[in-house]
Amino acid sequence: MDLKTAYDILEIRKNATEEEMEDKYLLWIRKAKAQANNNKTKEAIDLNKINDAYNTIKQHFQEQKDLANPSKNKPKHPIIEKIDHFFYHYKLHFFGALFVIIFVGSLLHAFITNKIEENRLANLPPADIEIIIYGDYFIEDITRIEEKLEATFPQWEDIRMDFLHGPIELRSEMDMASLQANQVRLMNENPDFFILDAHHFGLLVTQAAYLPLNEYEQEIKEFINEDRLLYYQEEETNENYLYGINISGSELFEEVGFRGEQKIVALRFDTENVDNVLEFLEKSAESLTDSN
Numbered sequence: 001m002d003l004k005t006a007y008d009i010l011e012i013r014k015n016a017t018e019e020e021m022e023d024k025y026l027l028w029i030r031k032a033k034a035q036a037n038n039n040k041t042k043e044a045i046d047l048n049k050i051n052d053a054y055n056t057i058k059q060h061f062q063e064q065k066d067l068a069n070p071s072k073n074k075p076k077h078p079i080i081e082k083i084d085h086f087f088y089h090y091k092l093h094f095f096g097a098l099f100v101i102i103f104v105g106s107l108l109h110a111f112i113t114n115k116i117e118e119n120r121l122a123n124l125p126p127a128d129i130e131i132i133i134y135g136d137y138f139i140e141d142i143t144r145i146e147e148k149l150e151a152t153f154p155q156w157e158d159i160r161m162d163f164l165h166g167p168i169e170l171r172s173e174m175d176m177a178s179l180q181a182n183q184v185r186l187m188n189e190n191p192d193f194f195i196l197d198a199h200h201f202g203l204l205v206t207q208a209a210y211l212p213l214n215e216y217e218q219e220i221k222e223f224i225n226e227d228r229l230l231y232y233q234e235e236e237t238n239e240n241y242l243y244g245i246n247i248s249g250s251e252l253f254e255e256v257g258f259r260g261e262q263k264i265v266a267l268r269f270d271t272e273n274v275d276n277v278l279e280f281l282e283k284s285a286e287s288l289t290d291s292n
Helices: 003-010 018-036 047-068 078-122 142-152 173-188 198-205 214-221 274-285
Strands: 129-135 159-165 193-196 229-233 240-246 264-267
Touching: 003 018, 003 047, 018 047, 078 173, 129 142, 129 173, 129 198, 129 274, 142 159, 159 173, 193 198, 198 240, 198 264, 214 229, 214 240, 214 274, 264 274
Parallel strands: 129 159, 129 193
Antiparallel strands: 193 264, 229 240, 240 264
């Protein structure tokens, strides 16, 4: 194929840059794929001609580079040429497949890691309290929080904490993978209660993840302001259930590298450790300026 015909087939100007030529070629590939899924298209795109035109112009650019740099005009090893050819023609497929592998791998890694940790914890004696912090928080070192709780509650010999970072806005594929991994862990973990931001509290409340606290409502109101109690109306019964207690501003989380505006406590639906959680809530409320 001559050079002029190649430019005409790709529909680019003769003085187009190599980058413009590459972009145009990828555009033809996308059009061909879209056309393959559209049976109404009358005239099919001839990918063979598109590829021939691309290779002709590509060779022209290479020849121009060789003329400009004679010292670099060395033949490539056949294997190298095949690799270059593969990436030129299949780079979109390659990176798409790579993302899928990374995504699936992250889920598999999270699942395996969770199972290992689950087996380890199953062999330990019951903890005095188990907590999962879940939300759009920044925590420098979770052991600093554990140490402060151990100092505040010396009667508790075993305090277990875990942190799941949950961004409110999903800005990347990694954020989506993190969300999926967190869902897997939340289904398999058995904390006594969660500490959540408002966004993630709202997400889990619709999934029946919390224990209603209505029978403890009066006891809770004795040490915390009623404005900090969070209710949710069930659609089936139209009744309000107390599911969350807002302890934002508690000194328990001061100077421990725990940054995040909202801190809402919600008990897991199957916890058997309500008394210790209530003790935690009462202690958390002591430093709140609006507490009772």
